[in-house]
Amino acid sequence: MSTPQSTGTVEILEGAPVALGGPRxxxxxxxxxxxxxxxVxxxxxxxxxxxHDVTTGPGMRVGPHPHIGLQTVTWLLQGEVLHRDSLGSLQDIRPGQLTIMTAGSGISHSEETPAExxxxxQGVQLWVALPESDRHMPPAFAHHADLPVVTEGGMTATVLMGTLAGATSPAVCHTxxxxxxxxxxxQTRTTVPVRPEHEYAVLALDGTATVADTEVKPGPLLYLGTGxxxxxxxxxxPAKLLLLGGEPFDEKVVMWWNFVARDHEEVAAARAAWEATADGAGEGEFGEVEGYDGVRIPAPPMPITRLVPRGRVR
Structure with a gap:
């Protein structure tokens, strides 16, 4: 990843290509x-x-894997994803529908392009770090087929989480x-109200727009800070954007593989718990994902150096 380019309080955060679920x-x-x-x-x-053209290939295929200390947020623009998890959830996700899985103390799930x-x-996958007060809560799953929409002039905004222009999403937020x-x-020009004490970022999903006098196009994330x-x-x-924001998260965390924890020992314990669970045995803190036609994803080796908690800015 490259160094952010700054213009005042604006940063262009370049993305890195990653193979989802493994090298292939x-x-x-x-x-x-x-x-x-x-x-953010x-x-x-x-x-x-x-x-992605999924007419000839397998599309998305991510075998069962574990999470702790976070919420996963799935939002699609095109296509379908089939979600399964160790709570027994089986959900076909479609564009315009929000799916949130709260890992809490531990959950496992799989994601795949369905047969039909x-x-x-096309879509986005996001994680939300849970605060100390909630990160050990029991795991949960929620699917929201109907979300509030704000329209003004040439703008249509669907509120996934939180509140925008008086419209509040039913999704549960912990910060x-x-x-x-x-x-x-x-040819749209519009103004979106935001909160000065929160920080914000914008990702272009389709097309190019100008946000706070800065061009944003698919690929990099435009960070806009607070104030x-x-x-x-x-x-x-025409363009389509993803607006993200929130109160700056002041807790230091350790992010490693699929875990959001607070120290090295917690990550090592979660990894050991996942590796100790035999494929399909349905034992341990992460449970069993039933019905996925494939194998679970093994955890990578722990790093040689000790994992250190870090804040939101490196």
């Missing part, structure tokens, strides 16, 4: 955590993928957060 997996672009900035609010992970599917897959998909018609009461959005051609 579907390619995604990861912009969080970044080399210099690890989080409690948003600690952001993968964007597609549009659209020809194109003050905002997530919204903003669609802009051609703003509004964001001005303009576009020539």
């Amino acid at each position: 997996g579907m390619e995604v672009v990861r912009t969080l955590p970044n080399k210099h900035r690890r989080m 609010g409690a948003w600690c992970f952001l993968d964007a993928y597609g549009p 599917h659209s020809p194109t897959l 003050p957060l905002l997530g919204a998909e903003i669609t802009l018609a051609a 703003r009461s509004a964001l001005t959005l303009t576009t020539g051609d």
Whole structure:
């Protein structure tokens, strides 16, 4: 990942290509955590993928794997993803529907393109770090097929999490957060209200727009910092953006593999618990994902050096 380019309080965070689920997996672009900035609010992970042609290949295929200390947030623009987890959840996710899995003390899940599917897959996968007060809570799963929508002029905003322009999502947040998909018609200029005490970032999902006098296009994440009461959005051609924000997350965390923890020992214990669970045995703190036609993902070796808790800025 490259060093952020700064213009005042604006940073361009370049993404890194990653193979999802292993070397032969579907390619995604990861912009969080970044080399210099690890989080935006409690948003600690952001993968964007597609549009991918899934007519000839397997599409998304991520075998059972564990999580602790976070929420996974799935948002699709095109296509379908089939979610299974150790709570027994079986959910076909489609565009415009929000899926949140709260790992808490421990959960495992799988994600795959279903047998019957659209020809194109595109979406984002995000994680939210849970605060100390909630990170050991029992795991949970929620699917929201209907979300509030804000329209003004050429803008349509779907509120995934938190509140935007008086519209509040039904999704449960454990810290003050905002997530919204903003669609802009051609030749649109609009202003979106935001909270000065929160930090924000924008990812272009489709097309190019200008946000706070800075061009944003698919690929990098535009970090906008705190101290703003509004964001001005303009576009020539139609565009679609993902707006993320939240109260700066002051707790130091250890992010390693699929875990958001607080120290090296906690990560090592979670890894050992996953590796001790025989495939399909349904034992241990992460449970069993039933029905996935494939093997679970083994944990990588622990690093040689000790994992150190870090703040939101490296």
